[in-house]
Amino acid sequence: MFGFLKKLLGLPDGVSPQDAQAMVKTGSALILDVRTSAERQAAHIPGSLHLSLDELGRNAGKLPKDKTIICQCASGMRSAAAAKQLAAQGFTTLNLKGGLGGWQRAGLPTK
Template sequence: MKQLTAKEVETLLNEGKTLNIIDVREVDEVAAGKIPGAVNIPLGLIEFRMHELDKSKEYVMVCRSGGRSGSASQFLEGQGFKVINMVGGMLAWEGDVE
């Protein structure tokens, strides 16, 4: 499984890179703040909403600490998606939130 640190993701965004970020936290967690532009698909719904994702794109998976996003990454990889897990999750995120 590919991984990036929160700092690496922040640097890529600050350089103007377009990242497809999926936040797999629950709705109430995301309400407290998420990475700007991230799409919220709670981990429990990934299996039912993966049809919304494009297998030709690469996705950065995010959660609170990196555990749930790791699970989501493994599942989606098994379904043929290109994914990167953001290790450390939002606990390690120092960038802007919306």
């Protein structure tokens, strides 16, 4: 039932931290950190790009359309909004399940 509601509301599909890392390693995806600059300075996923959610609308054209964009925030809420926004502009997007917290709980590296 949740899948139906997710589709109805237009929410992006979620991807596990492990699957996201594998996609990035193969070159088929990139991780886009949509948190604030201060949040990113505290910790971030190595190799991720940064565009805060507030900057996304003005700068989405700088992102590649030939890769899946995995949106990431602290917990997954802002990144879901970012993924939905980018998908409406023709990007292929996923939302990182659990955000940076989920990434860290999975034992994956941060800087």
